[in-house]
Amino acid sequence: MEVNIADILKNEGFKKDFYFFEDIQNRDIQFYGEKIRITEPVKVQGYAVNYEGKIRVCINIRTKILRTCSRCLGSFYEEADYDAEYVFVKTSEKPDEDVYLIKGDTISLDSIVIDEIASQMTMKPLCKTDCKGLCPKCGKNKNIHDCNCKFEEVDPRLQILSSFLEK
Numbered sequence: 001m002e003v004n005i006a007d008i009l010k011n012e013g014f015k016k017d018f019y020f021f022e023d024i025q026n027r028d029i030q031f032y033g034e035k036i037r038i039t040e041p042v043k044v045q046g047y048a049v050n051y052e053g054k055i056r057v058c059i060n061i062r063t064k065i066l067r068t069c070s071r072c073l074g075s076f077y078e079e080a081d082y083d084a085e086y087v088f089v090k091t092s093e094k095p096d097e098d099v100y101l102i103k104g105d106t107i108s109l110d111s112i113v114i115d116e117i118a119s120q121m122t123m124k125p126l127c128k129t130d131c132k133g134l135c136p137k138c139g140k141n142k143n144i145h146d147c148n149c150k151f152e153e154v155d156p157r158l159q160i161l162s163s164f165l166e167k
Contacts, residue, residue, distance in 0.1 A: 001044060001113065003057070005088075006105035008050045020044040020109070031118050034125075037066040039077065044113055055088040055102065061113055067125040071133030072141050082120045086112065 001020045008014050023041045030036075046059035061082045068075055087099045088107055100107075132142035137149040154162055 001109040002106045003048055003109065004106050005048055005055055005102070008048055008055060009105070012050050015047055015049040017047045018045070029114065029118050031121060032123065034068060036118075036121070038063055038117070039066050040064040042113060042117075044109060048107070053089070054099070055107070057086045057088060057107065059084050059086075059109070059113075061116055063117070065117070065121070067121075069127035069131055070124045071126060071131045072143055073134065074127050074141065074143075076125075076127040078121070078125065080117055080120070082116055084112075084116045
C-alpha cells in the first residue's frame with residue numbers, strides 16, 4: 001500500500017484521495033502474547049494533503065479479526081473500524097516530534113496499518129459483554145452449559161461472620 005505524493009509535495013493545499021483493498025489474510029499479529037489473525041481483506045481509505053510543507057495523511061481502516069475471548073477462551077470475530085491521522089515531513093527539526101520522515105516520492109502504509117490495527121484492539125477481548133466465562137471448578141463454558149458446582153469457600157478473615165448465619 002503505497003501512496004505516490006510527488007504531485008502533492010509540489011503544490012501547497014493539494015489533496016489526493018486513495019483507496020486500497022489489501023489481502024493480508026492469514027497474517028498473524030502478536031499482541032500481548034495473543035496470536036491474532038486478520039480474516040478478511042483490509043480496506044484502507046483516506047487522503048493526503050499538503051499544508052505548511054507537511055503531508056497530513058488521514059485514513060480509515062476496516063477489516064475483521066479472529067480473536068480469543070479472555071473469559072471463555074472461545075473464538076470470535078471482532079470488527080475493526082479505525083480512523084487515524086499521521087503527519088509526514090521531509091526533515092524533522094525536533095527528534096521527539098510525532099512525525100514520520102518521507103523517503104522519496106511515496107509513502108508506504110503497510111506497517112502503519114498493521115501497527116494501527118494492533119494498537120486499537122481491546123486488551124481484554126470479550127466474545128460478548130455479558131460473557132460468563134469458564135467455571136473455575138469444572139472448567140465448563142458457562143455460556144453454553146450451566147454447572148452445578150458449589151462455591152462455599154469463605155475468606156478466613158470473614159470466617160467469624162459465618163457463625164452469625166448459622167444461628
